[in-house]
Amino acid sequence: xxxxxxxxxxxxxxxxxxxxxxxxxxxxxxxxxxxxxxxxxxxxxxxxxxxxxxxxxxxxxxxxxxxxxxxxxxxxxxxxxxxxxxxxxxxxxxxxxxxxxxxxxxxxxxxxxxxxxxxxxxxxxxxxxxxxxxxxxxxxxxxxxxxxxxxxxxxxxxxxxxxxxxxxxxxxxxxxxxxxxxxxxxxxxxxxxxxxxxxxxxxxxxxxxxxxxxxxxxxxxxxxxxxxxxxxxxxxxxxxxxxxxxxxxxxxxxxxxxxxxxxxxxxxxxxxxxxxxxxxxxxxxxxxxxxxxxxxxxxxxxxxxxxxxxxxxxxxxxxxxxxxxxxxxxxxxxxxxxxxxxxxxxxxxxxxxxxxxxxxxxxxxxxxxxxxxxxxxxxxxxxxxxxxxxxx
Amino acid sequence: xxxxxxxxxxxxxxxxxxxxxxxxxxxxxxxxxxxxxxxxxxxxxxxxxxxxxxxxxxxxxxxxxxxxxxxxxxxxxxxxxxxxxxxxxxxxxxxxxxxxxxxxxxxxxxxxxxxxxxxxxxxxxxxxxxxxxxxxxxxxxxxxxxxxxxxxxxxxxxxxxxxxxxxxxxxxxxxxxxxxxxxxxxxxxxxxxxxxxxxxxxxxxxxxxxxxxxxxxxxxxxxxxxxxxxxxxxxxxxxxxxxxxxxxxxxxxxxxxxxxxxxxxxxxxxxxxxxxxxxxxxxxxxxxxxxxxxxxxxxxxxxxxxxxxxxxxxxxxxxxxxxxxxxxxxxxxxxxxxxxxxxxxxxxxxxxxxxxxxxxxxxxxxxxxxxxxxxxxxxxxxxxxxxxxxxx
Numbered sequence: 179x180x181x182x183x184x185x186x187x188x189x190x191x192x193x194x195x196x197x198x199x200x201x202x203x204x205x206x207x208x209x210x211x212x213x214x215x216x217x218x219x220x221x222x223x224x225x226x227x228x229x230x231x232x233x234x235x236x237x238x239x240x241x242x243x244x245x246x247x248x249x250x251x252x253x254x255x256x257x258x259x260x261x262x263x264x265x266x267x268x269x270x271x272x273x274x275x276x277x278x279x280x281x282x283x284x285x286x287x288x289x290x291x292x293x294x295x296x297x298x299x300x301x302x303x304x305x306x307x308x309x310x311x312x313x314x315x316x317x318x319x320x321x322x323x324x325x326x327x328x329x330x331x332x333x334x335x336x337x338x339x340x341x342x343x344x345x346x347x348x349x350x351x352x353x354x355x356x357x358x359x360x361x362x363x364x365x366x367x368x369x370x371x372x373x374x375x376x377x378x379x380x381x382x383x384x385x386x387x388x389x390x391x392x393x394x395x396x397x398x399x400x401x402x403x404x405x406x407x408x409x410x411x412x413x414x415x416x417x418x419x420x421x422x423x424x425x426x427x428x429x430x431x432x433x434x435x436x437x438x439x440x441x442x443x444x445x446x447x448x449x450x451x452x453x454x455x456x457x458x459x460x461x462x463x464x465x466x467x468x469x470x471x472x473x474x475x476x477x478x479x480x481x482x483x484x485x486x487x488x489x490x491x492x493x494x495x496x497x498x499x500x501x502x503x504x505x506x507x508x509x510x511x512x513x514x515x516x517x518x519x520x521x522x523x524x525x526x527x528x529x530x531x532x533x534x535x536x537x538x539x540x541x542x543x544x545x546x547x548x549x550x551x552x553x554x555x556x557x558x559x560x561x562x563x564x565x566x567x568x569x570x
Numbered sequence: 571x572x573x574x575x576x577x578x579x580x581x582x583x584x585x586x587x588x589x590x591x592x593x594x595x596x597x598x599x600x601x602x603x604x605x606x607x608x609x610x611x612x613x614x615x616x617x618x619x620x621x622x623x624x625x626x627x628x629x630x631x632x633x634x635x636x637x638x639x640x641x642x643x644x645x646x647x648x649x650x651x652x653x654x655x656x657x658x659x660x661x662x663x664x665x666x667x668x669x670x671x672x673x674x675x676x677x678x679x680x681x682x683x684x685x686x687x688x689x690x691x692x693x694x695x696x697x698x699x700x701x702x703x704x705x706x707x708x709x710x711x712x713x714x715x716x717x718x719x720x721x722x723x724x725x726x727x728x729x730x731x732x733x734x735x736x737x738x739x740x741x742x743x744x745x746x747x748x749x750x751x752x753x754x755x756x757x758x759x760x761x762x763x764x765x766x767x768x769x770x771x772x773x774x775x776x777x778x779x780x781x782x783x784x785x786x787x788x789x790x791x792x793x794x795x796x797x798x799x800x801x802x803x804x805x806x807x808x809x810x811x812x813x814x815x816x817x818x819x820x821x822x823x824x825x826x827x828x829x830x831x832x833x834x835x836x837x838x839x840x841x842x843x844x845x846x847x848x849x850x851x852x853x854x855x856x857x858x859x860x861x862x863x864x865x866x867x868x869x870x871x872x873x874x875x876x877x878x879x880x881x882x883x884x885x886x887x888x889x890x891x892x893x894x895x896x897x898x899x900x901x902x903x904x905x906x907x908x909x910x911x912x913x914x915x916x917x918x919x920x921x922x923x924x925x926x927x928x929x930x931x932x933x934x935x936x937x938x939x940x941x942x943x944x945x946x947x948x949x950x951x952x953x954x955x956x957x958x959x960x961x962x
Contacts, residue, residue, distance in 0.1 A: 263649065563741075
């Protein structure tokens with residue numbers, strides 16, 4: 179065992195602060211049922227690596243292994259995730275009246291979305307802890323990623339997805355050997371089915387996002403990567419389409435880690451959360467000044483990744499937005515689908531509807547004066563449009 | 571202008587050997603109507619770079635810019651192509667009775683396939699030469715890639731694709747702003763429509779593969795990358811699904827360049843071409859010892875990228891296979907679709923049918939004793955399965 183592969187130290191509840199040993203598989207905090215965070219020995223990490231350590235390493239998520247929770251390299255289950263391009267978007271910028279727009283194109287991950295980051299980390303850690311059967315609810319992309327990484331690890335996967343999810347998401351899971359059930363209802367109903375499955379059959383581990391501590395660790399690498407790509411400086415604003423919000427929470431955690439590592443200062447990008455008008459619980463809670471969100475009723479949007487009525491980490495999303503001086507914006511389905519077309523025709527990226535939502539939000543934020551034309555702004559294109567094609 | 575950005579020197583006919591200046595847009599050789607190859611000042615390239623030059627550079631195709639044909643960095647039209655993972659496939663290997671299998675997963679390119687490499691190079695060079703309207707026939711993925719890179723460059727794209735191509739290919743082109751026509755017939759009929767369009771309207775440039783000299787230059791980077799990923803050694807065999815065969819031709823060209831650069835010796839991998847039983851002109855010509863292929867009649871296969879009745883570069887494909895001591899194998903549609911399932915369930919890669927064909931071929935090559943269990947073998951997964959989902 180290479181003791182320097184990871185500086186993972188313990189788990190800590192993001193709400194009550196209680197510590198737990200890293201050696202047992204855990205889901206939510208056993209005391210207060212809130213998400214657990216992985217904590218690292220960052221002093222030791224700062225001795226092992228510095229900002230110049232990564233450029234020499236292979237591209238991708240695992241170049242940051244010292245600050246990821248997998249302890250033995252042979253347990254890393256990888257399909258080449260991370261290392262996605264940061265593209266300067268000059269034609270989109272000209273179209274929308276900005277000068278410094280960037281796209282972080284997460285569609286170049288395995289299985290075509292940012293979900294690969296979280297699931298690579300979570301399946302790897304589950305494998306390391308001896309788990310061989312993983313289950314999760316999904317709006318689509320997380321299921322495909324879980325099925326893929328489970329297959330690579332030789333593990334079983336159970337995926338519950340809404341019955342109205344486009345067929346390619348189902349087929350991807352099936353071709354990767356997962357057991358898939360289509361559920362009449364939303365992702366929240368799928369979560370209930372996963373819980374039921376786990377009561378009926380032993381041995382399944384729940385990989386629902388933020389109900390286990392490691393998907394957020396995979397997602398946090400988006401911030402490490404982005405900061406490295408900007409030469410260890412930070413953009414002024416990050417526009418992030420928010421369903422479960424794990425990426426936003428993870429990036430916020432990563433900025434804190436980077437400050438402790440001495441790699442960045444106290445500055446932060448403004449974290450701007452985008453939701454769909456038909457399902458905007460974070461936007462409502464942000465406007466009303468609430469610490470937690472009220473689950474959306476009759477959630478409906480064509481951007482299926484945003485059709486998440488209630489997020490386990492709602493308080494963490496809202497905290498990050500507020501601490502960063504950010505914003506939360508809702509956009510209509512028409513506007514986000516127009517955003518996809520604008521993105522495709524100006525920048526050549528055929529994005530999933532969630533990516534289009536960032537373009538739509540940018541227009542709103544310009545009109546309301548919240549973002550200015552010379553600010554350095556990153557839009558997260560969380561996945562590709564191919565699996566969603568029937569919606570166009 | 572950075573004179574060291576590229577060592578591109580001139581164009582040379584792959585058949586008659588005539589040289590042409592690099593400054594004019596050209597399609598086929600004006601004398602004998604065969605493909606043109608870009609030639610470099612490799613002596614100067616060897617002074618500028620060596621095998622250790624690339625690891626420090628950003629991941630992706632353009633790290634090899636000295637041996638690519640674009641002469642000014644500002645003309646590079648990039649969406650983050652190349653730098654795709656080389657995955658050790660231990661579970662697939664165990665399933666098929668091999669010990670050293672690798673997958674080159676080209677689905678992690680922009681637009682989800684290896685076509686991004688060729689079109690990034692070709693659109694960049696067209697842009698550099700002042701062309702602003704590009705047209706091509708496609709079986710699907712080349713159209714999406716052309717539309718995407720043309721959009722990024724602010725160029726117009728015209729794409730002709732068979733009417734039975736699955737809808738996501740069409741939608742991707744349209745969302746990227748291309749003009750698309752669906753043609754009753756095969757890619758060869760689409761090529762006729764492109765020629766007609768060019769007669770009817772001025773200003774269009776034909777980007778059909780090997781009918782212009784630069785798509786093959788983008789594709790050749792698969793060999794540079796692979797060799798770098800193997801630490802500047804070579805695998806024993808490469809299994810490559812062959813429609814137009816540009817990648818195979820490009821890789822073979824790259825191995826010669828690498829030898830001239832002093833980066834590899836005279837050894838070569840055996841180049842193994844895989845086609846579908848319903849459209850196997852290269853396999854037939856190989857078996858019959860012909861230098862050129864007879865176009866397939868009634869071409870039919872579910873692997874649409876392999877439904878290419880006649881390849882412009884047939885003699886170059888056949889030459890590479892023979893010079894390498896390689897093989898050409900045809901597999902059934904049933905076998906290749908089973909290959910997709912095997913790949914998905916063992917390695918977590920949901921491949922397009924062409925990728926499944928390499929798995930099917932590997933089984934045949936094992937049974938016939940052509941490949942041995944300890945050989946180091948690379949399967950090219952040329953694209954992802956998402957756009958093909960309706961075929962499953």
